[in-house]
Amino acid sequence: MILQKTDEKASSLCIDFLKCGKIVILPTDTVYGFSGIVESGEKTFRTEEKIRAIKGRDERKPFIRLIAHPDEIRRYAKDAVPDLLLAKWPGALTIIVNDRAGGTAAYRCPGDAWLRTVIFGCASPIYSTSVNKSGKPALEKISDIIETFESDVDLIISSGDTSGALPSTIVDISSGMIRILRQGAVRV
Template structure:
């Protein structure tokens, strides 16, 4: 199914809440997305489906998108520096240790979160009631696809829904940081500048 950002957001949310995989525009590039099933990871396995489509190794974790900056505290006890929180919503991904009693602890000890700058996408995440996995749209090892035509041609039959928001030529990825002992370590400098 193909739709645009101007279509009824509830259709997209319904597909995602029922375990569907999607390609959606973000504040950086297009991304493969699916709901992080906080109740029972075995029921949806959207992360496994995305990895299979992309051809990505199982050990490499996927970013998780959240609807609001403060939502990160549902999943981590680590204090986030105000310098970082001020940059959200935006194209900044933060790796933090996961709470011991969080359902995400079953995934891995640390998770990369982003509160995207795209308001439409934050409304989708909020409607799903859980974070969304996100990873760039490309086959693993190949360049990120920048035009909707290329994306549709390559992946239309492999996902449940594609959301058209035009081309994303020249878009930079998110800046990726890790918080270690209150220090901010920049792992990838993207569109958000961290000094």
């Protein structure tokens, strides 16, 4: 199914699909992303595994987790995120932290208000990873995204092409220092 982001039922349908463990392609404030709900508790939708199969991605490379509000990072991170980084949210900044669930995890509060509404409606973070086959560039044209992945996902939300969009900046604070791993759309 393909819907325009401006369709009045797009956000509610997207929330319903995500909450049922379905995989969707969503526009973000950077590039399009494969998304699925981050599972917690007894739900076992295996969304991360489904996205990895679609992308052909290595199981060791983690996905970004999108959150609806900057303050939510405190719920998931053991680390105190520096104010200078929190000031960049909402926006295209991904922060890797020591996660309360063990290990590390990458979080981002996207700049797109529509997307934050969807995440809020899910009452859980959602995974996000660029729409491409592993090792290939992110697809920028919605027609290419549809042609390549329509049969692999349950829903595609279209907001047009993203030609020239920069990915998020990625910083790692899990060691206690701020390390820039990828300089993207937000300057740190």
